Amino acid sequence: MPGDAFQSVLPGQKLEIPAAAHNAFLKSARTTRGKLREADRDDEPEFRQSGIVGVRNTLGVFHV
Numbered sequence: 001m002p003g004d005a006f007q008s009v010l011p012g013q014k015l016e017i018p019a020a021a022h023n024a025f026l027k028s029a030r031t032t033r034g035k036l037r038e039a040d041r042d043d044e045p046e047f048r049q050s051g052i053v054g055v056r057n058t059l060g061v062f063h064v
Contacts, residue, residue: 005018005020005021005024006021
C-alpha cells in the first residue's frame with residue numbers, strides 16, 4: 001500500500017491499517033508499558049538496613 005502509513009482517516013472512510021503502522025503502534029505501547037513498570041519500581045524506597053521489610057498490600061500500596 002503506497003503512501004503514508006500514518007495518514008489520518010476521515011469519518012465514514014474505510015479504515016485500513018498498514019502493517020508498518022500497526023507494528024509501530026505495538027512497539028510504542030510496549031515501550032510505554034515498560035517505562036510505566038520502571039516508574040513503579042522507582043517509587044518504592046530502597047532499604048539498606050537489615051530487619052526492615054517493605055510490604056505491598058492488595059491495593060498496590062507500599063508500606064514499611
